[in-house]
Amino acid sequence: MPSSPSRSLALITGASLALLAGCGSSSDSKGDGSSASDSASSAPSKISVIASTNVWGDVVEQIGGDHVDVTSIISDPDQDPHSFEADTQNQLALSKAKIVVENGGGYDDFVDRMLKSSNSSAEVINAVKVSGKTAPKGGELNEHVWYDFPTVATIADSIATALGKADPADAAVFTKNAETFKTKLTPLESKEAQIKKEHGGEGIGITEPVPLYMTEASGLVNKTPAEFSEAIEEGSDVSAKVLQETLALYTGKQVKALVYNAQTSGPQTEKVENAAKTAGIAVVPVTETLPKGKDYLGWMTANVDALASALAK
Template sequence: MRGVSARTPGVVLGLSLALVCAGGGPGYAAPSPIPVVASTNVYGDLVRQVGGGRVAVVSIIRDPAQDPHSYEASTRTQLQLSRAQVVVENGGGYDEFVGRMLRSSDNSSAEVIDAVKVSGMEPNVAGEFNEHVWYDLPTMGRLADRIAQALGRVSPADADAFRKNAQVFKDELAGLEARTDRIEARRAGTSVAVTEPVPLYLTEACGLVNKTPAAFSEAVEEGDEVPPRVLRETLDLFTGRHVQALVYNEQTSGPQTEKVRKAAEENRIPVVPVTETLPQGKDYLGWMTDNITALDRALER
């Protein structure tokens, strides 16, 4: 399936031509791009797909090898946030550095978009919440609309183009949702394991059941030591072949998650690698297409 990024040059060109025509004549200077700061390149990519050539986006976390949980703010990032007219953050405690920097930047005019709030999701009865909402495809569709609205308030003349770009993105997203529905139709109830809760919205959309002990994935996510008993229970999922795939967060691995990965490989259980930020050279739709394809192939082995 072709991603939105393949269409982007046309969108950007359309915006540019419209601006030239509106200016009418020599000496016309196109308006400056809207400065936008996103907490990660996942949201930065979404802004670019909606904003086309009318946005200048800075993504704070963009290195797949960088752990977003341990990010330390820089003076340069602080300056970029102080100039932003729109800020997109994940929220839910994932990227708290954005709020801290905004409070110290004295930028009260920026419109801040919180993806967790846009999702409309709430903690469960135990007060637990999976903040990795970019793996929830419907949330990303709603977020595209929300970004289009925010950009349209900054540049009303381009509001219609922003809305159309958001719709193009959502149309492509619908194709991915149809793929997860087809996996669910074939594989609903299939047991899998994860190293962290990162991909759970996607695995749940595919109808898969997470069998990982909660204490294991919680300890890994928090950077804590996994208790020996919990580690044994987790390894037993693979030695006993109680799961059909391991979805493994490559971005925050350590000795205990490596033991789990090795156990899966030794017992010929497919490992599906995932990350928290975009791999180099990928846009959001291409990235999610790859994730869904890898998961589908693993379940068919």
């Protein structure tokens, strides 16, 4: 039987009230009348930063704190940055970044390739360019500038400046954090100065130029033939003659320690490591990226301490 007009009106009114009640009980609503989406939109957004490796990514986090969202493209300590190939996810992340921190000097060319093929308007910090370091006459540039503490201090200032441009309201926070970070670098330089005082002029061996800024600041002399370390860094074979010259450093005990890159090894570097161990010469492993569970300062403190301990034996 058809509904009367009054019954239809009552049904419509009841349904409307039920709908309103349902909206009022939604989990998205707030007691003050604002919605969760309103709250999310009012929350300060973080500055998106892409770093080529977790070394520079950690430095950014030290300075940016909770104001930054950092993605480090290479964070695996077993990954060789020289041979890394970026993928579409890396490209997408870079296209959304406000700031990009790369090492430069040919170390992480994959970043430059991505920047060229993207429409990114990010501010780019190139650590080698900021450092002002160039190749010595007749030699090659040592691009591993994160082992040079004065350079890292300069990069910290550049990062603070870039973050301040992206978030002017918190610029003072970034400057203060950079100053705090640089203060924590000072004990590392003091430890290098102490090594230089106690062991300046003593010889060491390397497999690659990775630790040279640290060993040179410590007053140590690299005795490894340049042809050996250059070939290892480039992934080339070392001639039999150069290999024998290198091994003689250890069999003849011409060096106090071997500071070798544990991140890239092969038959020839293993021969050098074995020769050092057989001769009773201290071996100090170093890496190019942060070991798991370490931040930059803790990592470098461990490296300098290990060098000092090896030389004291």
